[in-house]
Amino acid sequence: MPTINTTTLQPLTFLLTGIPGMNTAQVWISIPFCFLYAIALTGNSMILFVVIHERSLHEPMYYFLSMLSATDLGLSLCTLSTTLGVLWFNAREISLDACMAQMFFLHSFTFMESGVLLAMAFDRFIAICDPLRYANILTKTRIIQIGLAVGGRVIAVITPMVLLVKRLSFCKGKVLSHSYCYHIDFIKLSCTDNRINNIMGLFVLFSTSGVDCPCILISYVLIIHSVLNIASPQERKKAFNTCISHISAVAIFFIPLISLSLVHRYSHNAPPFVHTMMANIFLLIPPVLNPIIYSVKTKQIRKAIMKVFHRMRTWI
Known part of the structure; x- marks a missing residue:
């Protein structure tokens, strides 16, 4: 069978997928x-707004929280148009360049x-294990450097x-499993040797989340070792309470991410519906739950x- 080279013919188009087997109900x-x-x-925009405008929140913990909200906003916005386009208008076609x-x-x-x-785990570690040096270690300059390092590492890989x-x-077939372009899903469609792409994908995963998760x-x-050495039960409870929101954010991010990667790489016989549900959970749960968790648990x-x-009510 002849191959279609992506560089010599007309631009390739691929087909996105909504909910397999539920085409007639996709509008609902x-x-x-x-x-x-x-x-x-709304939630992540609100978190960003209050951190920027409230002077009382101009502290390292909330700067990192605003970074988390910004990434959640980006994660939602980069798939919003294709997901709703597929569900509303059955607009499934996407070009190679747009997909990339x-x-x-x-x-x-x-x-x-x-x-x-x-970075947020490091913030909690310093705050609990070395509180006297907290302000000296996490200066505004260092927070900016951490943010640039996080962004630079990601772009580089x-x-x-x-x-x-x-x-x-x-x-x-050029039919993708999701309503957006996911790397491992995309390269599976290739009829040429994709081992380099697979290796690169694994390298990216292990050099980012594969490093971050063990460090967290x-x-x-x-932190737990340090807290258990605190004599007062009230102080122990207070120290643990400052970590609950972050632990929840870590769990709702890493569990769906690892599950989706495992489903794509090893569950080849899983029904398409499983892939779709895992993909949507991975995409939507962290951006939806993070602002709710931090709003409820952070006074x-x-x-x-x-x-x-x-203020809004007084203006109205």
């Missing part, structure tokens, strides 16, 4: 998707979130991974949001 299924996207966009661009931003924001969660897609040729676990082992954030609503 889009309603909860719209609701979840609205929560993600979406792939770049999707994976960049995903692994950027992993780096931000590691994601760019070659996405560019390597250009070397692939496609000679069979180590930081919490040290300062909750007060700042209430203050904003009070």
Whole structure:
């Protein structure tokens, strides 16, 4: 069978997939998707707004929280148009270049979130294990440096991974498993040798989340050891309470990410519906739940949001 080279013929188009086996009900299924996207966009925008405008939140912990909200916003926005386009209008076609661009931003924001969660774990580690040096270690300059390092690492590893897609040729079905372009899903469609792309994808995963996740676990082992040495039960409870929101954010990010990667790489016989559900959970759950968790569990954030609503009510 002849191969289609992506560099010599007309631009390739691929077909995105909504909910397999539920084509007639996709308009109705889009309603909860719209609701979840609205929560993600509103919640993370609100967190960013209150951190920027409330002076009482100009502290390292909340700067890192604003970075988390910014990455969650990016993660939601980079798939919003294709997901709702497929569900509302059955607009399934996407060009190779558009697919690569979406792939770049999707994976960049995903692994950027992993780096931000590691930075937040470092923040909690310093705050609990070395509180006297907290302000000296996490200065504004150092926070900016950490943010640039997180972004720079992601761009450095994601760019070659996405560019390597250009070397692939496609000679069979060009139907993707999701309503967006996911790297491992995309390279499976190639009819040429994709071992380099697979190796690069694994390298990106292990050099980002594969490093961040163990470092976060180590930081919490040290935090727990430090907290258990505190004599007062009240102080122990207070110290643990400062970590609950972050532990929840780590769990709702890494569990779906690892599950989706395992499903794609090893569950070849799994029904298409499983792939779709895992992909949507991975995309929507962290951006939706993170602002809710931090609003409920963090008193300062909750007060700042209430203050904003009070101002809005007085203006009206």
